[in-house]
Amino acid sequence: MNQYVSRRGSSRVAPRLRFPTAFPGGHRKPRRIAMLSVHTSPLHQPGTGDAGGMNVYIVELARRLAAINIEVEIFTRSTAGGLPPVVELAPGVLVRHIDAGPYEGLAKEELPAQLCAFTHGVMQAWAGQRPGYYDLVHSHYWLSGHVGWLAAQRWGAPLVHAMHTMAKVKNAALAAGDTPEPAARVIGETQIVDAANRLIANTAEEADELVRFYDADPGSVAVVHPGVNLDRFSPADGRAAARARLGLPKDALIPLFAGRIQPLKAPDVLLRAVAVLLDRDPTLRSRMVVPVVGGPSGSGLAKPEELQKLAARLGIADVVRFQPPVGQEQLADWFRAASVLVMPSHSESFGLVAIEAQAVGTPVVAAAVGGLPVAVRDGVSGFLIPGHDPQAYARALARFAESPELVARMGAAAAAHAQGFGWDTAASATADVYTAAMHEHRRRVRPLHV
Incomplete structure (x- = not known):
């Protein structure tokens, strides 16, 4: 046992340890x-x-x-x-x-x-x-x-x-x-x-x-x-073609949430951030679509329509599209169509969805929790946000709204970053x-x- 690691009941705090990425050896692998x-x-x-x-x-x-x-x-x-x-x-x-x-x-x-x-x-x-x-x-x-x-x-x-x-x-x-x-x-x-x-x-x-x-x-x-399945999640024929297949506007700002709808995943933070963004710049309303792709899960099942009600209370129901869960092939199209994937989760052991989105060439705005700082290169393939303040997410989304070329630039970096996760x-x-x-x-x- 490492000398710094305490046994149960001790109040000592262990420093960051180095862990092997695997256990190589010349022994027989399982059949x-x-x-x-x-x-x-x-x-x-x-x-x-x-x-x-x-x-x-x-x-x-x-x-x-x-x-x-x-x-x-x-x-x-x-x-x-x-x-x-x-x-x-x-x-x-x-x-x-x-x-x-x-x-x-x-x-x-x-x-x-x-x-x-x-x-x-x-x-x-x-x-x-x-x-x-x-x-x-x-x-x-x-x-x-x-x-x-x-x-x-x-x-x-x-x-x-x-x-x-x-x-x-x-x-x-x-x-x-x-x-x-x-x-x-x-x-x-x-x-x-x-x-x-x-x-x-x-x-x-x-x-x-x-x-x-x-x-x-x-x-x-x-x-x-x-x-990540790099064959399935690839840029393919690009953002415009994916938007045409999904019936989305060609030039819209499209921040996407994809995943299980439950408090842990914090889709409400995205909706609140969109409300802040539209309050600051009402002209965005005519060129913004916010897809929420997924179904209620876990504690979210207690109030399965809570997110729809929140969108109505925030006055953004007209720009939010709730979509049921989809298969991997169509999910890849949603990622391609998006300007940015938003993951405001409170906890993520890794955040596989973030890698899938980046693999198709879509940048990510995510909470700096769990494995997301590994999945997302902050400032390169997306932005990591400390905490869950909708104002902070609104500022990140505003950067994509104000500089559309940022989507393409960060998207290219995101696709390159994802290649390391086969x-x-x-x-x-x-x-x-x-x-x-x-x-x-x-x-x-x-x-x-x-």
Whole structure:
């Protein structure tokens, strides 16, 4: 353990630590892994319910792992009757549906009570296989981590876990009126950190948070930046063509919000900033469109029409367009059509949407939180805003309104920046983490057998 890292209960603050970006080595990589995603299926449409960036992450990572000869079987909860037990997502990637609780109407907060049933289903799927069928377990989010903890122990395999978001971090940056994460989740995450052989963090800041908030061993944490599908998210035929396909004005200022509509993502900050901007310059109203692409999620489900009502109260309902969640191909067109993507989130483990938008050549205005300072090059591919003051976001948007050439200049820099975030690189680094976890696990287990 690093000498600066305190044990639980100590008030000492750890300085920023250096974390490996992977664990390279000349040992055997896994042949087949079990990937766990309890609360959201990789087959679900991102932007609906609890489906978001993590869904994209799992799908893209699994595809790229299979391409380097690591078979992936993804276990997820059945959310509809009649789903086939097994679906081939791609060559070398299977999705296994597990019955655990009612198919529909089960909130994420109710899922801990179904973990026993889910674990039983995973064990049943494994029971017919030979010993050592899975070389490793990779769990995503804390609910999956608890299943992975038991499965890895039962199978004699190492556990690699990715938090994606953390309760203590979210609770430290709650949006006004949002609901804190429960103590049960905090305890559960702490247990998973202790149990996992390796932890994958999206950024160095997230790795620091694992050490600072959960007392993770820095030697077990690897930083692997998520990737972006550079084939799908590319400039393609440009902004004008995308606007024509979506029925948007050719010369409008279009600040876009894309994602789940909930207080954590703070779409209200964009609407308030637009109201400030139009109050300062009413002439913008005739040449501004503000698309909000996504559906209510999480605590946003309590008031699903709250954002529409806010637009009306602010007097900007005429410029705001609410669009339901769309598939990845059409989402890429929305990014191309936008003048700028706005991400005022209160917390983001990485901010995959920011990289996707930049990959098509669209700059980003984002909160300087979580992984967004890694995803966005401040002053080059976009602007990072400290805090969530609508006035600050309005000033950033005004720069694009006053200097339309800024969209093209920053957009070109954004596309170049995004080239460093391909999924092939992320998959290769993740495979290195797997290899190191397997090597260490064998080294620990072998003396016990002797």
